[in-house]
Amino acid sequence: MEAEPLLRVSRLKKSFGGILAAYDLSFELRRGEFLGVIGPNGSGKTTLVNLITGFVKPNSGQVVFKAKDITGKMPYTIAGMGISRTFQMVRLFYNLPAYKNLIIPLCSSRSKKLWGGKYGERDDIAIDLLDDMGFERDSQVPYKVAGSLPHGYLKRLDLARALALRPEVLILDELFSGMSMSEVASTLPLLEKFNEEGLSIIMIEHRLRELFRVVDRVLVLNFGMKIADGAPAEVMNREEVKKAYLGIHIDLV
Amino acid sequence: MAEAKVQRRRKRLDRGIKARTDTIFVIASKRDTLYLLLPRVLPVIALLILPLVLKGYWGKVLVFACMYGLLALSWDFMACCGLFSLGQALFFGMGAYIAGTLNHYFQIPPIITVPAATLGSGLLCAMLLGPVVRLKGVYFAMITLMLPLLLKKMIDTTGIFGGTHGLPSLSPFPSELVATYLAVVGFLACLFIFRRVINSDYGLVLRAIRDDDRAVMSGAINIYWRKIQAVFISGAVGGFAGALMTHHYQFLGLSTFALDYSILPVAAVALGGQGTFAGAAIGSLFLVPLSESLRALGGLRMAIYCGILIVSIIGLPEGIFHYMARKYHQFEKVVEVK
Numbered sequence: 109m110e111a112e113p114l115l116r117v118s119r120l121k122k123s124f125g126g127i128l129a130a131y132d133l134s135f136e137l138r139r140g141e142f143l144g145v146i147g148p149n150g151s152g153k154t155t156l157v158n159l160i161t162g163f164v165k166p167n168s169g170q171v172v173f174k175a176k177d178i179t180g181k182m183p184y185t186i187a188g189m190g191i192s193r194t195f196q197m198v199r200l201f202y203n204l205p206a207y208k209n210l211i212i213p214l215c216s217s218r219s220k221k222l223w224g225g226k227y228g229e230r231d232d233i234a235i236d237l238l239d240d241m242g243f244e245r246d247s248q249v250p251y252k253v254a255g256s257l258p259h260g261y262l263k264r265l266d267l268a269r270a271l272a273l274r275p276e277v278l279i280l281d282e283l284f285s286g287m288s289m290s291e292v293a294s295t296l297p298l299l300e301k302f303n304e305e306g307l308s309i310i311m312i313e314h315r316l317r318e319l320f321r322v323v324d325r326v327l328v329l330n331f332g333m334k335i336a337d338g339a340p341a342e343v344m345n346r347e348e349v350k351k352a353y354l355g356i357h358i359d360l361v
Numbered sequence: 362m363a364e365a366k367v368q369r370r371r372k373r374l375d376r377g378i379k380a381r382t383d384t385i386f387v388i389a390s391k392r393d394t395l396y397l398l399l400p401r402v403l404p405v406i407a408l409l410i411l412p413l414v415l416k417g418y419w420g421k422v423l424v425f426a427c428m429y430g431l432l433a434l435s436w437d438f439m440a441c442c443g444l445f446s447l448g449q450a451l452f453f454g455m456g457a458y459i460a461g462t463l464n465h466y467f468q469i470p471p472i473i474t475v476p477a478a479t480l481g482s483g484l485l486c487a488m489l490l491g492p493v494v495r496l497k498g499v500y501f502a503m504i505t506l507m508l509p510l511l512l513k514k515m516i517d518t519t520g521i522f523g524g525t526h527g528l529p530s531l532s533p534f535p536s537e538l539v540a541t542y543l544a545v546v547g548f549l550a551c552l553f554i555f556r557r558v559i560n561s562d563y564g565l566v567l568r569a570i571r572d573d574d575r576a577v578m579s580g581a582i583n584i585y586w587r588k589i590q591a592v593f594i595s596g597a598v599g600g601f602a603g604a605l606m607t608h609h610y611q612f613l614g615l616s617t618f619a620l621d622y623s624i625l626p627v628a629a630v631a632l633g634g635q636g637t638f639a640g641a642a643i644g645s646l647f648l649v650p651l652s653e654s655l656r657a658l659g660g661l662r663m664a665i666y667c668g669i670l671i672v673s674i675i676g677l678p679e680g681i682f683h684y685m686a687r688k689y690h691q692f693e694k695v696v697e698v699k
Contacts, residue, residue, distance in 0.1 A: 163575065187581035199576035201569050211562050212569050213580030230562060273581055 112175050114139045114308055115191070115277055120159055120169035122332075129155035130166070131332040137277065137310060142303045144319045144340070145312045147329035148352055153312045154196055156329070157281050160310075161193045162186040173277070188218045192275030196282045196312075198266045202255030206243060206265055209254055210234035213272040222274045234272070241268045242294055260291040267295070271302075278302070280311045284318060292318055316344075328352065368698040373691050400689060405549060412541040420541055424609060426649035427544035428453075431602040432626040433633070433641035434551050435595040440635060441559060442591045443571035445498060448505030450622035451489070452599025453606075454512065456482040458522060460604035461613030465528040475543075475604045482600020487593040494588040506623065513618040527614030531607060540609045547605070548642070551598055555638045567591060625649075632673055634680020643682050 113136040120133040129152040137143055147153050158164035160171055162183040171179045178186050187193075201209050213219055214230045223233055235245050241264045243250045249257070254265060263283060270278060280299075284292050292315070300322055303309055313319040320326075320340040328336040328343060330352040336343045343349060415423050432449040439446050460478035463469045469477075493504050517525055534540040558564050569577050570584050577584050607613050625648065626641075633644025651669065655662040677684055 161579065163578075182583070183575070183578040184581050184583045187579055192581075193579055195576070195579070199573050199579075201572050201576070203572070204565070204569075208565060212566055212577055212582065215562050215566050216581035218581045269576075269580065 113137055114141075114174060115160070116170075116172040117156075117160065118170045118172070120156075120171070121167045122155060122159060122164060123167060128152075128332040130159060130169075133169070133329075133332065133334055135327055135334065135337060137308055139276075139308055140303070140306050141308050141325065142299075142323045143308075143310045144323035144326040145310060145329065146314070146316065146319065146326060151329040151352075152332040153329055154281055155332070157193055157279050157310075157312065160186075160279065161191060184216075187213075187273060187275075188216060190218070190273070190276035191279065192270040192273045192277070193279040194263075194266045194270045194281055194283055196285070198262045200254050200262060200265060200269070202253070204254055205251050206254045206257060206261070207231065207234040207238055207250045209265055210237060210269055210272045213269055216273065218273055237268045237272055238265070240298065241265070242291075243268075260287045263287055264291070264295065275307070277308045277310065280309065280313075282312055282314060284313060284315050296322060320344075369695050370698050372694045372696045374694065375691055408545050408549060412538060412545055420537060422650055422653045424541055424544045424605075425653075426646050427548040428602045428606055429625055429629060429649050430548045430642050430645040431551055431598055432622060433629040433645045434548075434555055434638055435598040435602075436626045437630050437635060437638055437641040438555055438559075438598070439591055439595045440630070441564070441571060442567040442588055443497070443574070444494065444588060444591065445502050446505040446595075446623075447502045447627065448507075448509050448623050449599055449626045450509040450618050450620065451505060451512070452482055452486055452596045453603040453622045454509055454618035455485055455596065456600025456603030457607040457613055457617035458516075458603075459485075459600065461528050461531055461607045462522050464531045464608070465523075465613070468532075471532060471534055471604075471608045475601065475608070478604035479597045479601040482603065483593040483595075483597030486596030486600070487589050490592045490596075491589045494585050494592065509618040509620075509623065513615050516618075517615060523613065525615065527612060529612050531611045531613060533611050534608055540605070544605055544609075547601060552638055552642050559638070628670055630680075632670065632681060634682035634684075637682060640680045640682035644680070647681070 115137040117136070118134045120130050122128075122130040133152075133156065135143075145153055145156065155164060159166050162178070162181050162185070165180050169179070170177060173186075173189060173191060176189070178189065178191075201212070211230050211234060214223065214233060223229075235250055238250045239245045243261070243264070249261070254262065257265070263286065267280070267283060270280075283295070287295070296318060299309060299311075303322075311319060311323060323340060325338065326336070326340045326343045327334060328349050330348075335348050335352060336346050411423055412420065432453060435452060436446060436449050456478040459481045460471070460474040463474045463477060464471070489508060490505070493501060496504065516522055522528065534543065559568065566577065566582060566587060570587060574584050603617055607617070626645070629644035629648050630641045631644070632648060633642065634640030648670075652662075652666055655666055658665060673681075
């Protein structure tokens with residue numbers, strides 16, 4: 109007997125004009141699971157994130173989080189319930205110092221409850237979080253204007269911003285795109301650590317080698333449909349996955 | 362042999378004082394202290410002395426300037442979270458009508474009607490504009506532009522609250538000086554509080570909503586609720602100005618919903634510079650006396666007034682305040698080009 113999954117997506121459908129970005133999409137995320145989502149460009153991965161987090165409303169279907177229906181709820185309600193996300197194109201406040209970017213989620217009622225942050229302590233929490241992300245607290249980096257930081261730092265700042273909500277589900281939309289090898293290498297263990305501490309993660313990624321090192325299960329999308337779901341090694345040997353990715357039959361992994 | 366002409370150029374340097382961190386003031390010397398305090402304290406002292414000096418007509422102009430100043434501040438506060446309003450007259454008229462009707466029909470003294478109008482106007486405006494804070498940019502602006510005109514027409518045609526004739530002989534403030542000081546102190550207090558609020562975490566969230574509302578939403582913050590709060594604060598300030606004006610003139614009429622109260626604050630902010638509140642204050646303290654002193658010129662007054670506005674906005678798009686602040690923090694040196 110399996111308990112109710114943490115997040116259940118069932119028969120989600122969304123079309124933009126004539127394009128189906130999600131069609132009959134169903135999957136489950138168990139508590140503490142590390143789920144990878146892959147698929148060719150335009151297969152509806154980012155739409156899936158937007159559908160779960162409420163930025164896009166589905167035509168039909170249902171998203172259930174902790175036995176509560178969250179379909180069509182506002183993004184801030186869903187974030188407040190514990191589903192936090194990063195953006196593929198980082199959305200940050202470029203004219204603020206890096207650590208001030210974290211003050212915004214820390215001002216939410218969810219953060220107030222979970223961190224117990226009083227006025228003035230928020231800055232300390234933000235600096236602590238950024239220190240974990242590789243923004244060393246004794247350097248100038250956390251205090252620099254976000255717009256002046258290199259791309260890899262912005263990506264990690266976005267991750268820190270998502271973590272500031274102390275989410276139960278973290279959705280990473282191509283976190284590693286544009287990051288250097290060393291940055292990826294230092295961020296991956298962090299994600300594994302959070303995952304071991306009980307955070308459920310959905311990770312959308314094009315860098316398959318890194319992805320397969322950490323995830324428990326992979327979901328493959330193509331044209332808005334789920335074409336495979338299972339352990340990484342097994343999934344990548346399926347014919348339809350190879351076809352979707354390359355159009356020909358060769359060994360991917 | 363022609364002497365080589367020495368070329369010179371101007372070099373701009375920022376002053377080396379970085380005196381303010383976020384929470385701690387570090388004061389190095391008396392000179393630094395003065396450097397920081399003078400531009401803040403001098404205008405405040407000047408404004409507090411002015412009511413004693415200015416009497417009669419120019420005293421009224423000062424009250425008027427503070428009224429417009431309050432409206433400009435409330436405009437700037439809403440603009441901080443991305444709500445661009447063309448209807449400060451709504452706030453102004455709302456405050457005026459709440460204070461005026463309470464005083465006329467129930468004989469409530471100004472000491473109660475002014476706070477009541479301040480709160481009531483904030484609440485009513487938040488309720489009226491609450492459903493439309495989802496609109497952005499020009500759509501929100503159009504709604505705010507229409508609302509005061511709508512209320513004006515409603516009062517005009519139904520004849521409630523005095524209709525077209527207005528409500529005369531309301532109770533005045535104890536004296537002219539009290540009214541003037543109420544306006545000046547209210548204006549300064551609003552300026553001070555707004556400047557503090559916008560640099561707090563609360564203000565940070567508001568400014569972030571203007572920059573990128575989706576990123577704020579993903580931080581689990583209900584942006585619409587925050588925007589309604591901003592409208593409430595803004596509406597309260599505008600309502601305070603309206604209530605003050607009504608009791609000062611002892612008359613309540615449809616003119617409180619006039620377009621002037623919507624447009625002039627925007628012009629004042631455009632002239633003074635957006636986003637810091639000091640710009641809004643400077644803009645209105647400059648525009649209102651200017652418009653009054655041009656009165657002597659008769660018919661051409663409005664044309665000259667508009668001309669000055671156009672020239673200054675084209676010439677100084679950043680606004681007077683930002684220009685002055687930049688000049689104050691930089692010094693220029695003439696150096697030889699080698």
